Amino acid sequence: MSRFVILMYHMISEPRTTTEKRYACPPQQFEKHIQMLLDNNYTPISIDQVWNYYSENIPLPDKAVLISLDDGFEDNYLNAFPVFKRYNIPAIIYLASGVIGHINTWMVAPAFSQRKMLSWEQIKEMSNEGIQFGSHTVTHPQLDKLSNDEAYQELIDSKQSIENHLGCECSHFAYPFGLFNEHTQKLVSDAGYKTACSTRSGFNNAERNPLILHRIDVYGTDSAWKLKQKLTYGINNSSLFYPMRYVYNRLIEKTKNLMG
Structure with a gap:
C-alpha cells in the first residue's frame, strides 16, 4: 500500500514577529529541508500524481512527498521558486485569489507583519515552469462559519x-485555517474540486x-533533523524525546494486547 506525506509551508522568508517564526521559513532553511529530502531518498511528487493514485490506482514511489504552500505570498516566487527550479521539485501553491497583487489582509x-502577495504575472511564470496552483478561497475566511451559499461562492469564484x-x-483546494465540516466538504466536491488538503497531521x-x-x-524553526522526525512519524511537533516515547507507547500497547 502506497503511503505519502504532504508538507505544508506558508511564507519562505525571514520572520518579522515572534508569531511568524512558526509560519515563515527562512530561505536558507527551506533549501536545507529540500536537500534533506533528497539526501534521504524522498521522492517529490505532484498533486496530479496524488489524484492519479486515488482515481486510477497508479502507485506512488517509495517515500513520496508533496510540497505545498498556502496563501500565495510573494516570497514563494522570490525565494521558493528558485529552489524548486534548481532541484527540479514539483509543488502546489494554494491561492487566496482575492488578495493576489495585494497584501495579507486576513492576518x-x-x-x-504586512506581506505582499503574488501577482498574476509571477503566478503565470511559475505555472509555465510546472508549479501547480490550487484554490484557498477568495478572502481566506473560516468556511465553517459561513452560510452554505457564502461558502460555495468563495469556492467557485x-x-x-x-x-x-x-x-x-483548478481541481485542488486547501481549507483556510484547516477548518471544515461535513457541509463544507460537500460544497468543495460540488464546486468541482478533486482533492482538498486539511491541516490534520499524519500520513496519507x-x-x-x-x-x-x-x-x-x-515550522520556520524546524531544523533538518526535526523535519526528518516529522516525516518519520507523521507528526506536527517534534522533540528529542519523541522517538523514545513512541517506542515506549508501542511496547505498552503490545503488552496490553498480549494480556488480553
Whole structure:
C-alpha cells in the first residue's frame, strides 16, 4: 500500500514577529529541508500524481512527498521558486485569489507583519515552469462559519478566477485555517474540486478521503533533523524525546494486547 506525506509551508522568508517564526521559513532553511529530502531518498511528487493514485490506482514511489504552500505570498516566487527550479521539485501553491497583487489582509497585526502577495504575472511564470496552483478561497475566511451559499461562492469564484488567469483547470483546494465540516466538504466536491488538503497531521494512503488529505505542518524553526522526525512519524511537533516515547507507547500497547 502506497503511503505519502504532504508538507505544508506558508511564507519562505525571514520572520518579522515572534508569531511568524512558526509560519515563515527562512530561505536558507527551506533549501536545507529540500536537500534533506533528497539526501534521504524522498521522492517529490505532484498533486496530479496524488489524484492519479486515488482515481486510477497508479502507485506512488517509495517515500513520496508533496510540497505545498498556502496563501500565495510573494516570497514563494522570490525565494521558493528558485529552489524548486534548481532541484527540479514539483509543488502546489494554494491561492487566496482575492488578495493576489495585494497584501495579507486576513492576518492580524501586530502578531503578523504586512506581506505582499503574488501577482498574476509571477503566478503565470511559475505555472509555465510546472508549479501547480490550487484554490484557498477568495478572502481566506473560516468556511465553517459561513452560510452554505457564502461558502460555495468563495469556492467557485476562486476556482474560476484561477482558471481564467491560467487557462487550465483548478481541481485542488486547501481549507483556510484547516477548518471544515461535513457541509463544507460537500460544497468543495460540488464546486468541482478533486482533492482538498486539511491541516490534520499524519500520513496519507489509499484509505484516506482525498477531500480530507492530511499534511505535516513545517515550522520556520524546524531544523533538518526535526523535519526528518516529522516525516518519520507523521507528526506536527517534534522533540528529542519523541522517538523514545513512541517506542515506549508501542511496547505498552503490545503488552496490553498480549494480556488480553
